[in-house]
Amino acid sequence: MTALVPRHGFAPVESVARLVGGTPLVRLRRIGAELPGIRIYGKCEFANPGGSVKDRPALRMIESALADGRLGPGRTLVDSTSGNTGVAYAWICAALQIPCALVMPSNVSVARKLIVRAFGAEIIFSDPLEGSDGAIHKVRALVEAEPARWFYPDQYGNEENPLAHEHGTAVEIAEALEGRIAAFVAGIGTGGTVMGTSRGLRRLAPGVRCLAVEPAEPLHGLEGLKHMGSSIVPAIYREQELDGKISMPTSDGWEMAERLGREEGLRVGHSAGAAVAGALVVARRMAEADERGNVVTVLPDRADRYFEAPRWERRIAW
Ligand SMILES: Cc1ncc(COP(=O)(O)O)c(C=O)c1O
16 A cells, blocks of 8 residues: 655644645546546635635735734634634734634524634624625624724735636646646636636646536525626626636536536535536536546535534534
8 A cells, every 4th residue: 555645745844823724626537537538627725724715815815814914812803704704813813823703693603603612713793684794794894893803805806716716726837737738727716816826827737628617596505606697796707817707506416416426426515516607617618628637626615515514612502
């Protein structure tokens, strides 16, 4: 048996925050196997310490704010996210000993509240009837009322978000495949992953085609992804830079997530299912045009993030 070499080597690291990035790129062996000369690869972003792709931009936004003084003694990081970015802020703030407050509608799942509280983050509740927009309005009001108290990263408008992928995700993919990448496909949430990775790959893998995957329906079940037609378009998202967009029905994303579990041993979230389904659309188009090459996509998180957490409170008697 060959030795299993950890991706960061065997040397000790000084902080868990240093374990962000350097995620494995795994070849899908069955999905797309019928297409001659085409290989589909998934970048395993669930392997980040916080379990998702959002660790990269969260760390970069925090480190750049520490460097230029927007974050420092007496300031608390505050943002309005109950998703993967909230988990990323919470654990990174715990590791770096920065106070963290997350605004979320009071009806978010018990699991979400437990995860961020486990890292010591404070939760500020917003009106459940106003959903995520209500949480955004509330955080903006807090910051406006006391600007010196807070650091508000605002992942939708912060260019450090795509830069984390341009200088991280893209470089790692290009190195893994020695610059041989025919197409890159990723889902759109804030747009950070698809914009930043595409910019990096255009430099490192000339000729690459870069495409975004978007939910087909305004009300969809692909958590983490945004339907642009019915949403506020994030300031960091610039569609004109991309080579195209693939519209993905919820059912196709869910089915592919299940296939990835059964056929590849990858138990990933529904946005990863949608991303791989999008990569397969691109791979089939390439095969029809008699093209060959590597198609790369991103697997943002694991499916278990969406399962109800086991009871974790000390007061519960088993
Ligand atoms: C599960 C999941 N998938 C995909 C994305 C999209 O990533 P990005 O915000 O970089 O567009 C996110 C972002 O929050 C996410 O949580």
